[in-house]
Amino acid sequence: MRVTAGEPYDRPDQAWVCGRTSAPCSRGPTPDGVCGGNCDGAQDGDGAMVPCVPRLSHKALRRRHSLWWVVLALGLVALFLGGDLAVRAISPGPLRAAHAGLTDCRTCHAEPGESGFANWVKAALADTDVHAANGRCLDCHVDGDDGQAGQAARQAAHGPHGRPWPEAPTSAAPAASLRTAALASLADAVFDAPMNGEPLACAACHAEHRGSTAPPPEVAAGKACRLCHPSVGSRFPDQHPDLGTYPFSRRTSLIFDHAAHLDRHFPERKRAGDLVPSGCLSCHAPDDAGRFMTVFSYEETCASCHAGDIREASRSTGPKGVDVLTVPGLDVRSLQEHGVAIGGWPAYADAAPSDGLALLLADDAEASNALRRLRSVDLLDLRDAEAETLDAVETLAWAVKGVVHRLLNEGPQAAFGAINGNAAETLPPDVALGLQQAWFPDLSAEVAAHMAGEAVPTREVGIPSETPSAPAADPGGSATDLDAGGGILGHGAGILGDGDDILGGGGDILGGGIGDMDLSSIPGPSAGDATAPAPRAVDEPDRWGGGGWRRAAFSLRYRAVSHADPLMVALHDAAAAGGDAALFQALVTQAPGGCVDCHAVDQEEGSAPTVAWSATPRGVWPQTKFHHATHFTAAVQDGCATCHTIRSGDAYARSFAGRSIADAATGFQPVDEETCASCHAREEALADCTSCHAYHGTPLTRRMPR
Amino acid sequence: MMPHSTLSRAVWAVALVGGATALIWLVDQSAMTAVRRPAVVDGWALFIAVVLAVALRLRKAIPVLPILDAVVWARVHVVTGLVTVSVFFLHTVGRLPTSLFDTLLWTLFVVVAASGVGGWILSRLLPPRLRSQQGGPEILQRIPARRAALAAEAATVVNEALRATRSQTLRDLYVDTLEPFLRCPADLGAHLLESRRPVQRLRRLVEQNAHYLDARGREALDALARIAEAKIDLDHQTALLRALRLWTLVHVPLTYGLLVLVGVHLVAVYAFSMGGL
Numbered sequence: 001m002r003v004t005a006g007e008p009y010d011r012p013d014q015a016w017v018c019g020r021t022s023a024p025c026s027r028g029p030t031p032d033g034v035c036g037g038n039c040d041g042a043q044d045g046d047g048a049m050v051p052c053v054p055r056l057s058h059k060a061l062r063r064r065h066s067l068w069w070v071v072l073a074l075g076l077v078a079l080f081l082g083g084d085l086a087v088r089a090i091s092p093g094p095l096r097a098a099h100a101g102l103t104d105c106r107t108c109h110a111e112p113g114e115s116g117f118a119n120w121v122k123a124a125l126a127d128t129d130v131h132a133a134n135g136r137c138l139d140c141h142v143d144g145d146d147g148q149a150g151q152a153a154r155q156a157a158h159g160p161h162g163r164p165w166p167e168a169p170t171s172a173a174p175a176a177s178l179r180t181a182a183l184a185s186l187a188d189a190v191f192d193a194p195m196n197g198e199p200l201a202c203a204a205c206h207a208e209h210r211g212s213t214a215p216p217p218e219v220a221a222g223k224a225c226r227l228c229h230p231s232v233g234s235r236f237p238d239q240h241p242d243l244g245t246y247p248f249s250r251r252t253s254l255i256f257d258h259a260a261h262l263d264r265h266f267p268e269r270k271r272a273g274d275l276v277p278s279g280c281l282s283c284h285a286p287d288d289a290g291r292f293m294t295v296f297s298y299e300e301t302c303a304s305c306h307a308g309d310i311r312e313a314s315r316s317t318g319p320k321g322v323d324v325l326t327v328p329g330l331d332v333r334s335l336q337e338h339g340v341a342i343g344g345w346p347a348y349a350d351a352a353p354s355d356g357l358a359l360l361l362a363d364d365a366e367a368s369n370a371l372r373r374l375r376s377v378d379l380l381d382l383r384d385a386e387a388e389t390l391d392a393v394e395t396l397a398w399a400v401k402g403v404v405h406r407l408l409n410e411g412p413q414a415a416f417g418a419i420n421g422n423a424a425e426t427l428p429p430d431v432a433l434g435l436q437q438a439w440f441p442d443l444s445a446e447v448a449a450h451m452a453g454e455a456v457p458t459r460e461v462g463i464p465s466e467t468p469s470a471p472a473a474d475p476g477g478s479a480t481d482l483d484a485g486g487g488i489l490g491h492g493a494g495i496l497g498d499g500d501d502i503l504g505g506g507g508d509i510l511g512g513g514i515g516d517m518d519l520s521s522i523p524g525p526s527a528g529d530a531t532a533p534a535p536r537a538v539d540e541p542d543r544w545g546g547g548g549w550r551r552a553a554f555s556l557r558y559r560a561v562s563h564a565d566p567l568m569v570a571l572h573d574a575a576a577a578g579g580d581a582a583l584f585q586a587l588v589t590q591a592p593g594g595c596v597d598c599h600a601v602d603q604e605e606g607s608a609p610t611v612a613w614s615a616t617p618r619g620v621w622p623q624t625k626f627h628h629a630t631h632f633t634a635a636v637q638d639g640c641a642t643c644h645t646i647r648s649g650d651a652y653a654r655s656f657a658g659r660s661i662a663d664a665a666t667g668f669q670p671v672d673e674e675t676c677a678s679c680h681a682r683e684e685a686l687a688d689c690t691s692c693h694a695y696h697g698t699p700l701t702r703r704m705p706r
Numbered sequence: 707m708m709p710h711s712t713l714s715r716a717v718w719a720v721a722l723v724g725g726a727t728a729l730i731w732l733v734d735q736s737a738m739t740a741v742r743r744p745a746v747v748d749g750w751a752l753f754i755a756v757v758l759a760v761a762l763r764l765r766k767a768i769p770v771l772p773i774l775d776a777v778v779w780a781r782v783h784v785v786t787g788l789v790t791v792s793v794f795f796l797h798t799v800g801r802l803p804t805s806l807f808d809t810l811l812w813t814l815f816v817v818v819a820a821s822g823v824g825g826w827i828l829s830r831l832l833p834p835r836l837r838s839q840q841g842g843p844e845i846l847q848r849i850p851a852r853r854a855a856l857a858a859e860a861a862t863v864v865n866e867a868l869r870a871t872r873s874q875t876l877r878d879l880y881v882d883t884l885e886p887f888l889r890c891p892a893d894l895g896a897h898l899l900e901s902r903r904p905v906q907r908l909r910r911l912v913e914q915n916a917h918y919l920d921a922r923g924r925e926a927l928d929a930l931a932r933i934a935e936a937k938i939d940l941d942h943q944t945a946l947l948r949a950l951r952l953w954t955l956v957h958v959p960l961t962y963g964l965l966v967l968v969g970v971h972l973v974a975v976y977a978f979s980m981g982g983l
Binding site: 069090129 | 732733735736737738742743804805806807808810846847850951954955958959960961962963964966967970972973974975976977978979980981982983
């Protein structure tokens, strides 16, 4: 580089330099860009003065350009973003046609609003409220429930498949290749766990402003799905995971062994001349949406063969009906000797406390404890009973009287609240009155005295020599006239006139001692006839064939009126919810009609059992959307059996030995991928995950924006 | 043939740019397995690369900073600049912008990147040509004075010759052609293209006029030809030096404008994301 000392002008760092191209002056302009004056060489070749033109140095010029560009950029920002042009300026593109009516940006972008850059900065710096953002989408995209529960459910649907985020989503997805495994490892190292349990924003998958006809690209191309399922490719079935047990994720709600029915029962009935199903569609039909196959009602299907089971007509042994309320037999004389005051008690009652009684007393902690204590005690021999046992007997006795007292004074709903009193409303008043008169003729007076703290002397009721006190204060006293006219013996012709039921029907007399008896239709003991002997056991299947309430000797029994009998359902549900496994087991075993013979009893570990009353699918495979009706039109040679192959053997029946729904042995083989591929082999359409899968368990419907 | 050190630097630059781009692409891919948007990853990578590239200006603006040599910063600037270009393609996925603002941002980035790449190419091509000048490169700010000195020297030569010969040819040649030529830069475009036309024109001029001059006049003409050749040399350097600076008048100012729009872009993206990021 040529640098010569004493050069006339060389100050490049200054903002201004001499602009003369021919002969720059040696002094140059001032820092402010003013000519220094007295320049040498200020004349041109003709002796004319060359004008002094200070100009910006390159550095200063660059600085000035930079300033101008910054000002220009800020000006553009102020111009576009400060006014209505902001929307058009930053909008990446038109909305989809379905959203074309959304002209107010704040409909979706509430925080930044339409204008005001300060609002934008504020919104950008704030943590995004995903719930609120999703809520604005869900204002229009509803699933049929506009209430708070619906809102909550829809928000929950925006986690991964509506479930909480797994702790390690990337490792949870099996890597199909070394590449995906490496990427998953890198993601684990670089990124935190996604969302920290927050729901996934709708906008994470549903990109907008991509044009009026553009499909959501992430969803359509399966990109969004592969965020969490990196191993799934776009080719079916080659790059699709094995279908596993699909379409069965759990055992069925109804215990119906297709193999046994098709191979054994139906042929037998057909030979007998009965009408049997001719095919799958005799019992199944697609639902209104055409998606799920539903089961016809009980009356349309099972009833033709199993109606007798419900009504217990086909039950040849054991008592019919279930004991809802039982007066347990007590050693009344010993109680008298021990000075235990329980008032009047039927001398001939000899049954043990029933499971139904335990259910009725479930809400009474003291009575329930007493009952549990007395489970192992012979209540008909209390001569040597300890004081605690006698206390428990006294508690139990008054609890039983309390139930009957509430039944008479407040109705079945109050008395049977523990088992859903609504279902017990069918109890006829005369039955209630009859049992009170027969069991506890002085009930009201005794309960009143007991409540007042008085000791009501124990005495036997129903002993012929005894003279009962008049139930003057009994509210049902006037109604005893309904039963006036004498006892069973006085109407023996009526009983005997019903044929051979005593000896042949139900076997209660011979087999169960005191059996069932319809006392609602025959006069019971009146107030003045309390000395009449206790009614004898009579079973009247013909007269009780319709089911309902019946008072037996010392129990109130109930038989199912029909399938899905509300009280039977309530009894099962109450027993299940009570948490007493032994009680539940005892009830479902003796329950008439054998509800649990067909309805599975499900029980997850650590939770109460439930009876699967409904046959409809219960949230299984919510992320699939196989459409049965559409596939009916396909040319499938074997009909339903094309996909559903019956599994022989007893695995299905054995899976109901336990209560875990995880014991998912089903009556059919899982669907094979190749079955789908036989029609959909490598179709490009199936490359789209959403052809068969629905991210949202419940499809969101749309409504016009408000 | 490329010198070994230059080749080594080029290999390093390609490796660094390729490596950084590949790393960002990998993180992009892994982001999808962690439910992250790749555009967020490469967007922030692009932003950081731009800021790092701009840091060169800060290093130059604050020369007292003891943070590496400016030459190192210049190389870092080049590498990060090239990284921004490749990451920009990752970020935009090759799509053209659709909104007015994005179009402005996209255009500005492309112009800045293109001017940067162009400037980098010029900075690789022109300095060797400057160094090949006889006597080495001149400082741009000193060229006017040097040119004025040549003009003064030519005036002296002509005056002395005219006093001796009173040649009208020499006088016309100086007044009509040489004096205006020596006063201002000329043929800058031709010099940028390494054209030999200015030199050939000068030689043709000398040859055409030499026939009309006597010995004293030809002696003066030879002196004027040497001065004119020196002026042509200065014009050549002026052209190259100005080219080395002029691109920065596009690249640097637009970069600041770009930074402003990048800031707005960031704000808009986060403000309107609805949690989709």
